[in-house]
Amino acid sequence: MASKAKTVFYCTSCGNESPKWMGRCPACGEWNTMKEAPVEPKKGPATGGARGGSVGTGRRPQPLREIDDSQEARISLGMGEVDRILGGGMVRGSLVLIGGEPGIGKSTLSLQIPLCCKDLRTLYVTGEESARQVGMRARRLGGDSSYCTIFCETLIGAVIEEAQAMGPDLMIVDSVQTMYTDTVDSAPGSVSQIKEVASALLRFAKESGVPVILIGHITKDGFIAGPKILEHIVDVVLQFEGENRGSYRILRSIKNRFGSTSELAVFEMTGTGLREVANPSEMLIPMHEQGLSGTAIAAMLDGTRPLLFEVQALVSSAVYGTAQRSATGFDARRLNMLLAVLEKRAGFHLSAKDVFLNMAGGLKVSDPAVDLAVICAVLSSNFDFAIPSDVCFAGEVGLSGEIRPVGQIERRVQEAARLGFKRIFISSFSKVEVKPEGIRVVKVADVPALVKALFK
Ligand code: TYD
Ligand code: MG
Secondary structure, eight states: OOOOOOEEEEETTTOOEESSOOSBOTTTOOBSOEEEEEOOOOOSSOSSOOSTTOSOOSOOOOOGGGOOOGGGOEEOOSOHHHHHHTTSSEETTOEEEEEEOTTSSHHHHHHHHHHHOTTOOEEEEESSSOHHHHHHHHHHHOSOOTTEEEEEOOBHHHHHHHHHHHOOSEEEEEOTTTOBOTTSOSOTTSHHHHHHHHHHHHHHHHHHOOOEEEEEEBOTTSSBSSOTHHHHHSSEEEEEEOOSSSSEEEEEEEEETTSOSSOEEEEEEETTEEEEESOHHHHHSOOOOSOOSSEEEEEEEETTEEEEEEEEEEEEEOSSSSOOEEEESSOHHHHHHHHHHHHHHHOOOOTTEEEEEEEGGGOOOOOGGGHHHHHHHHHHHHHTOOOOTTEEEEOEEOTTSBEEOOTTHHHHHHHHHHTTOSEEEEETTOOOOSOOTTOEEEEESBHHHHHHHHHO
């Protein structure tokens, strides 16, 4: 009896499987994300493990204190900022995904790593560019290319076979969307291919101890193209962000099994590749003269590092009936909440005003300490009153208009003093025990007190 090839439907958002098509994924609730893919034949090493318990793998449980973690030794990738966001270098046998929109610089970054790193024998697998193209780029980037091998291949089985034979210190695969396996019938880049390719690379990394960097494209709405399941498979997800036209790029860790996830590194795209910006505050603080209203400097913390940057606001009378509110890099609901606090607790009438908010340098912030700079930027634009350029802010604003303390205030004050700021506004509930020279710490309890101290 002739039977039709079996297919299954995958949700491209969460990876949920279903035997029939549905308009809405029952697992994650997303609309129109179910895609058809052929059922994968069960070939090769099964990921599900032995069924029924009759077959063993020969592994035994081990006491925790006897586990040898010397294998976890980290290798340095030769770029200080990349090592730092990985948590101090790359762990052997780990699989790191670098995601980002096309053209952002993923290939450049991943090629710069073997060029910067003297004695790291690297296998650079590319399915996107020809060897000549990679060679041209490498010459433009400069550096020492004697330890790097380029392999143009898209069949993942062949890639892994080559890697096993060569035993490199690092493998880079550009990109997951171009690789395919012949155990699955669907086209490269489809959900089932991506899942298989990533799992094969993960198995290779874990078994051989070779660390693997995998590059993945991100769709316009900010998701790694293909399924969310890719993020579940890999150990570390680094996301490359930045405006395509601007020269600054931000690499952020959004998942890290071996370190913190709130780290962020800044790079500048130059004619000869990416340059690390070791001191991003200096680049995020404007060079314009005094006298511009609508800006305020926030002292935020990204992971473990203090970062000062400019918050910009524009408040103008609403032309249409309802006022517009828009926030770039900042939670729009939080902006609405802060505007409501200003209205209700401090008597500013902003309900008939359009409010636009922007975080400088394309940053996306979630640190609540930015609240204080946001309300100061809004008030500054509203009154057309410039805040002196040697003043910065670090505080959370509560619903009753109180200014709440934020974590690690001393490090923020220190960074502000280092960058030459003369005054920092913080919550009166914050304790600053060691105060650096040259900066005045102004403590304010609530929004009215802040307005009095700043605008009077
Ligand atoms: P690329 O690494 O190819 O992006 P991705 O792999 O993420 O798609 O980067 C491409 C952009 O970077 C391209 O617009 C040119 C620019 N670029 C430079 O400005 N300087 C350089 O030295 C290199 C190699 C690229
Ligand atoms: Mg590329």
